[in-house]
Amino acid sequence: FLPMASLNPEEQGHWQSIVWTLPEDYAEEYAALSDAEFTQLLTRESQHMLGGVLEATPRATFPLKARAAQQYIQDGLALIGDAAHVIHPLAGQGVNIxxxxxxxxxxxxxxxxxRGVWAHEQTLKRYEHCRKGQNDAMMHSMSAIGWMETTLYFPMVWARNFGLKQVENQPMLKDAFMAQANGLGLLKDTRYAA
Ligand SMILES: Cc1cc2nc3c(=O)[nH]c(=O)nc-3n(C[C@H](O)[C@H](O)[C@H](O)COP(=O)(O)OP(=O)(O)OC[C@H]3O[C@@H](n4cnc5c(N)ncnc54)[C@H](O)[C@@H]3O)c2cc1C
Structure with a gap:
């Protein structure tokens, strides 16, 4: 849920941008529901986190695909952002990375x-070396978590719930995950650390 500004001041905090990731057959079924059925289902499935969902604007669905460029650089060229990698949006990491x-x-x-040079091959290689491994690891972790969120395979469901509980109960572990998620841990090695 992402809170959105409203043009009407009285409605501030009432509008949310919502991304609902689902297995494909569910996505198609839910997209075809009437507005009334959909808002009711959303209220229930979000466990009333927003209270009752009263209204929904037209829904859009599209497939999610993890994709990564095999190479980030060529002579005089470097890919950054989604041009280099597209990851599952479940943890909102796309902009960070x-x-x-x-x-x-x-x-x-x-x-x-x-040093009086510009975009030297070695320089671009250093950029690729520094980012590609981390981005690939993030992409695969997000895909794995996405899969674990939707699987009904009991040992996986148990492992997921156990793992989440461990992280929740151990402040140090939780802090380490949060530092990774907010990207600040990685930024500290650059000139933008401050
Ligand atoms: C459903 C969903 C939810 C997400 N939620 C989050 C979230 O909560 N937090 C988060 O951090 N990330 C989230 N992301 C990921 C995030 O949106 C992207 O990682 C981010 O927008 C990538 O930024 P970018 O500038 O690299 O690429 P883009 O945002 O894709 O920008 C590229 C721009 O280039 C333009 N363009 C393309 N081709 C051309 C051309 N030939 N000429 C001129 N312009 C062109 C496009 O129109 C676009 O405006 C989400 C993604 C999805 C799909």
């Missing part, structure tokens, strides 16, 4: 400039 790409690329380019 795109911004980290930008931060690291600026960092290596400015380092280059200080």
């Amino acid at each position: 795109g911004c980290l790409d930008a931060a690291v690329l600026c960092d290596v380019l400015l380092h280059d400039q200080a």
Whole structure:
């Protein structure tokens, strides 16, 4: 749920942008429901987190696909953000990792400039080396978590619930996950740390 501004001041906080990720057959079925059926279902499935959902604007559905460029760089060219990687949006990490790409690329380019060169092959390779592994790992983790969220295979459901409980109960573990999720842990190695 992402809270949205409203043009009507009295409605502030009432509008949310909602992303609902579902297995394909469910997505098609839910998209075809009437507005009344859909808002009722959303109220129930979101466990009344927003109270009663009263109204929904037209719904859009599209398939989610994890994709990654095999190579981020070519001579004089570097891919950043979704041009380089598209990940499952369940943890809202897309913008974070795109911004980290930008931060690291600026960092290596400015380092280059200080030495009187620009976008040297080795520089771009350093950027790719620094970001590709981390982005691929994030992409695969998000896909795995997405799969675990929807699987009904009992051992996996048990492992997921057990794992989440452990993280919730151990502040240090939780902090480590949060540092990874908000991207600040990775930013500290760049000139934008402050
Ligand atoms: C359903 C969903 C929910 C998401 N939720 C979150 C979230 O909560 N938090 C989060 O961090 N991330 C989220 N993301 C991911 C996030 O939206 C993307 O990671 C982010 O927008 C990528 O930014 P970008 O600038 O790299 O690419 P984009 O946002 O795709 O921007 C690329 C731009 O280039 C334009 N363009 C394309 N081709 C051309 C061309 N030939 N000429 C000129 N312009 C062109 C496009 O129109 C677009 O405006 C979500 C993604 C989806 C699909």
